[in-house]
Each structure stands twice: as structure tokens, then as C-alpha cells.
Amino acid sequence: MEAKVISCTTFGEDKVIKIVVSSHRAVTNYKPGENETTVVVADDTCSKKDVEEIKKTCEKLDYVYEGRLHEDYAQTNIGPGLV
Numbered sequence: 830m831e832a833k834v835i836s837c838t839t840f841g842e843d844k845v846i847k848i849v850v851s852s853h854r855a856v857t858n859y860k861p862g863e864n865e866t867t868v869v870v871a872d873d874t875c876s877k878k879d880v881e882e883i884k885k886t887c888e889k890l891d892y893v894y895e896g897r898l899h900e901d902y903a904q905t906n907i908g909p910g911l912v
Contacts, residue, residue: 832859835870849898851875853882856890867892873899 832855836847844865850856851872861867869892871880880897887894 831855836868847895850883852879853886856883856886856892869894871897873897 832848832850834846835849836845838845842864844862845868846861846865847868847870848856848859849870849872850859851874856869859867867890869883869887871883871894875883875897884894886892
């Protein structure tokens with residue numbers, strides 16, 4: 830599964846894009862646009878090992894990791910607007 834956009838908020842030229850992924854490869858393959866803050870949520874089918882890899886990949890790419898979909902996912906106010 831590739832990254833799937835589940836939310837997009839814009840404020841002027843700034844964007845906050847929230848994506849759901851099932852592996853760290855999907856995070857790596859996602860190409861953000863200009864002036865974009867990327868927020869990542871792990872799919873609820875991910876193993877604990879996958880989630881750890883996704884977290885590490887997010888740190889390397891300067892993305893925000895928010896948690897697992899349908900489990901510990903909590904919506905936050907990241908970037909220029911509430912996502």
C-alpha cells in the first residue's frame with residue numbers, strides 16, 4: 830500500500846497533509862509538495878515492528894508521527910491549521 834492522503838488543510842501557501850501508511854517504505858516513497866507539513870498515521874494493520882520503522886523514518890524525514898489509525902491515534906493541531 831502506498832501512502833493515502835486522509836486530510837489536507839491549507840492556510841495561504843502552507844499545507845498540512847495527513848497520510849496513512851502501512852510500512853516505512855510508503856513513507857519514504859511519499860513526495861511532499863512545497864510548503865507542506867506531512868503528518869503520518871500508521872494503518873491499524875501494521876505490526877509493532879512496522880510502527881517502530883515508520884516512527885524512525887518520520888524522524889529522519891522530519892515528518893510528524895501521530896499514532897496508529899483506530900487505536901492510539903489522536904488528532905492534533907500541527908502546522909498552520911487544525912488537521
